[in-house]
Amino acid sequence: MxxxxxxxxxxxxxxxxxxxxxxxxxxxxxxxxxxxxxxxxxxxxxxxxxxxxxxxxxxxxxxxxxxxxxxxxxxxxxxxxxxxxxxxxxxxxxxxxxxxxxxxxxxxxxxxxxxxxxxxxxxxxxxxxxxxxxxxxxxxxxxxxxxxxxxxxxxxxxxxxxxxxLYGPAEGPNRLVSSIARNLAAGKSAACSRGRAVRDxxxxxxxxxxxxxxxxxxxxxxxxxGTGQGYPVSAVASSLGELAGRPDLVRIGDLPDRIGEPPFIVASVERLNREVGFETSRSLKEGLADALAFWNAQIENGRSL
Missing domain, CATH: 3.40.50.720 (NAD(P)-binding Rossmann-like Domain)
Known part of the structure; x- marks a missing residue:
């Protein structure tokens, strides 16, 4: 085709x-x-x-x-x-x-x-x-x-x-996962809101x-x-800290919550799974580990996006 x-x-x-x-x-x-x-x-x-x-x-x-x-x-x-x-x-x-x-x-x-x-x-x-x-x-x-x-x-x-x-390797540096992973890779504190919003x-x-x-x-x-699974933003930030071996650098609540932030945005994936026949192949932990590894490599090589 x-x-x-x-x-x-x-x-x-x-x-x-x-x-x-x-x-x-x-x-x-x-x-x-x-x-x-x-x-x-x-x-x-x-x-x-x-x-x-x-x-x-x-x-x-x-x-x-x-x-x-x-x-x-x-x-x-x-x-x-x-x-x-x-x-x-x-x-x-x-x-x-x-x-x-x-x-x-x-x-x-x-x-x-x-x-x-x-x-x-x-x-x-x-x-x-x-x-x-x-x-x-x-x-x-x-x-x-x-x-x-x-x-x-x-x-x-x-x-x-x-x-x-979406998140992953080579993501723009100012988005949620990449910004936290980049700071952790550099040994810097990573500020986050209270992170109560649930996202897919x-x-x-x-x-x-x-x-x-x-x-x-x-x-x-x-x-x-999407994946059909929802996680609080704070859980994603904390997971990155655990994967980096520096949970102490993740500062939950240091940033203000966004006014009017929708509490829950998660996909129903029945059509994707059953009609298209597609299912995700990576867990959130696996994907976050790869994103962190990408930024570790960037920092080690003296590069950033």
């Missing part, structure tokens, strides 16, 4: 690429940065925000399927970034070009922030209401609705993968594999990409 993968060099995309290639897909990967050629992938240097580029890429590749990950993702910025609107337009253009070209499968990537989160129950794709919170999730959901309508009645099967809380943390390598499985499946509609 020939797959067009956007955002292929990003935090999630690189792992989706690896899993697609391992599954035997012919991967045509798009990035705004030049990449080294590989035996199982053909790279395209392109900026999908430029008018006409999404259609040109589809026309050149003539893919059987599209897995579209590219979006604005700068930590702390993407929630309100005006570029969300530009990416919405580019995404719709890519979908329209795919429909015209007769692409058989299109998978877009959304966010768990599209949900109106229950206080103590998992987010279910078919039962949990949706709600607008920020420009980011509003733009994502608007794209989903438009593409769902565009692909209706065509030969293109459409799925929408909602990502939950998924290793990015499993997320990439899940997205690849969805792209190669025929399951339609929204599909949660």
């Amino acid at each position: 020939r797959i067009l993968l956007t955002g292929a060099s990003g935090f999630v995309g690189r792992h989706a690429l690896t899993s697609l290639s391992a599954a035997g897909a012919e991967v045509h990967a798009v990035s705004r940065q030049r990449q080294s050629p590989g035996p199982s992938v053909r790279w395209y240097l392109a900026d999908l925000l430029k008018p006409g580029i999404p259609a040109a890429i589809v026309d050149e590749v003539r893919p059987d399927g599209v897995l579209h990950l590219a979006w604005t993702v700068e930590h702390g910025v993407f929630w309100t970034d005006p570029a969300n609107l530009e990416w919405s337009a580019a995404t719709i253009s890519l979908a329209a070009a795919s429909a015209r070209a007769g692409v058989k499968r299109f998978v877009g990537v959304g966010t768990c922030y599209e949900y109106e989160w229950p206080d103590d129950a998992p987010c279910d794709e078919r039962a949990t209401p949706l709600a607008a919170h920020t420009l980011y999730d509003t733009s994502k959901d608007a794209c989903r609705r438009i593409m769902e309508a565009r692909f209706a009645g065509t030969e293109t099967s459409f799925a929408w993968a909602r990502l939950f809380f 943390f998924m290793d990015v390598r499993d997320a990439g594999a899940a997205l690849a499985a969805i792209a190669l499946a025929d399951v339609e509609g929204a599909i949660n990409v």
Whole structure:
């Protein structure tokens, strides 16, 4: 199966690429940065925000399927970034070009922030209401609705993968797991809030594999990409301290709690497990250990991201 993968060099995309290639897909990967050629992938240097580029890429590749990950993702910025609107337009253009070209499968990537989160129950794709919170999730959901309508009645099967809380090696240094792991690797104290919020943390390598499985499946509609397990933020921070052998450096409660923080955001993964046939392969402890090992190596080699 020939797959067009956007955002292929990003935090999630690189792992989706690896899993697609391992599954035997012919991967045509798009990035705004030049990449080294590989035996199982053909790279395209392109900026999908430029008018006409999404259609040109589809026309050149003539893919059987599209897995579209590219979006604005700068930590702390993407929630309100005006570029969300530009990416919405580019995404719709890519979908329209795919429909015209007769692409058989299109998978877009959304966010768990599209949900109106229950206080103590998992987010279910078919039962949990949706709600607008920020420009980011509003733009994502608007794209989903438009593409769902565009692909209706065509030969293109459409799925929408909602990502939950990803972490892992090479994660941006200011996110929760990476910031704590980086400080611990450097022998510094790692401040945290009281960490009472419960979240569904998924290793990015499993997320990439899940997205690849969805792209190669025929399951339609929204599909949660998470583990189905919820852990308090404080438990994740404490686990990192234990793994580093320095629990004393983890300072629970040193940072203020976020006002209005949702108490519980966890995925229902019945569709992912039963319909797609995918289950995570790493425990939280295993994933955190790998994330910590990554930052230990970075510090030892005098590097940081």
